[in-house]
Ligand SMILES: *[C@@H]1O[C@H](CO)[C@@H](O)[C@H](O)[C@H]1NC(C)=O
């Protein structure tokens with residue numbers, strides 16, 4: 640009997656994680672309108688396709704795509720850092736190919752970019768800066784050089800770091816430490832959507848409003864046609880034939896549009 644109760648608790652406690660890799664592919668959007676609502680998709684005759692780098696016409700949108708980089712006036716697949724000339728040298732930090740861990744930085748003189756140079760953290764304030772490995776930032780704090788892992792809320796030493804790196808991770812500065820936002824931290828129905836965990840490694844969890852408070856969602860039955868896609872971190876899509884919110888992995892769009 641005890642085992643049964645435990646199993647039930649485990650089952651009840653199961654929350655819904657959603658991830659970047661399970662987001663709906665462009666091909667899942669059967670109409671031009673829903674296709675074009677997705678910034679990474681483009682409508683081509685009668686199908687919804689992934690936008691290629693050259694089909695982004697805005698610098699920020701271009702650089703936000705992991706493998707695309709903006710060069711002077713157009714967006715292309717990233718090549719190598721030294722191929723880029725920037726009017727604002729700081730823009731070198733915005734290009735690269737995140738999928739291949741390729742990042743760039745400005746050269747000391749001139750506006751060309753170069754490969755990002757990782758350097759071990761030094762012992763003095765002057766050489767305690769930059770990254771010593773992909774996720775490890777050198778950060779001068781309380782008169783010592785600290786190595787800060789930027790992937791987690793609880794490794795951010797102070798409010799400043801919690802704000803800079805924690806925003807994308809879903810961290811908050813609370814009770815004098817940097818900690819993960821949980822569903823129960825949302826106190827209104829309109830903000831009760833996602834509990835963003837460690838964005839780099841784990842996916843966020845869905846939250847739902849139970850009438851009085853925000854709790855972790857056990858499934859997606861609280862979502863409807865208007866919010867299924869957006870509120871599920873684009874992991875679920877509204878199946879209008881069945882009238883339910885379904886996982887993109889399990890969804891087959893209708894083959895032809897009936898007008
Ligand atoms: C449209 O799709 C066809 C077939 O996949 C492809 O050959 C063509 O390049 C696409 N056009 C654009 C503008 O992406």
Ligand SMILES: *[C@@H]1O[C@H](CO)[C@@H](O)[C@H](O)[C@H]1NC(C)=O
Pocket residue numbers: 710711715718719722723724
């Ligand atoms: C960026 O544009 C400049 C000027 O058109 C060109 O010389 C350079 O090859 C381009 N770099 C890339 C990576 O396309």
